[in-house]
Amino acid sequence: xxxxxxxxxxxxxxxxxxxxxxxxxxxxxxxxxxxxxxxxxxxxxxxxxxxxxxxxxxxxxxxxxxxxxxxxxxxxxxxxx
Numbered sequence: 001x002x003x004x005x006x007x008x009x010x011x012x013x014x015x016x017x018x019x020x021x022x023x024x025x026x027x028x029x030x031x032x033x034x035x036x037x038x039x040x041x042x043x044x045x046x047x048x049x050x051x052x053x054x055x056x057x058x059x060x061x062x063x064x065x066x067x068x069x070x071x072x073x074x075x076x077x078x079x080x081x
Contacts, residue, residue, distance in 0.1 A: 002035035004072075010042040023047070036072030037065050044075045052077075 007026060009018040018026065023046060031037055031047075041052050048061040052075075062073040 003033065004036040004038060005030045005034040007031075007037065007039040007043050007047065009046055010040065014042070031065065036074070038074040039076070041075060041077040 005026075007030075009016065009023065009026075011017055027047060039047070041058065044058070044061045044065075045052050048064050050057070050061060052058050052061050058075055058077060062075050065073045
């Protein structure tokens, strides 16, 4: 079975839905066994521990997740224009 992880960690209003322990567990347990990872830019910033302001930042953030061994990484950024 191929599992896609949609990491829902940040609410549309900007509030955190997952505490630091939950983020660590998600990265350690879910992301490593998934076929792909999907999320928005704010969640990418939390997972990668870096700000994502430009397309190039987003590319670097996605590459970091891909290097963990995920086949597909989708990072949405519609709210950033």
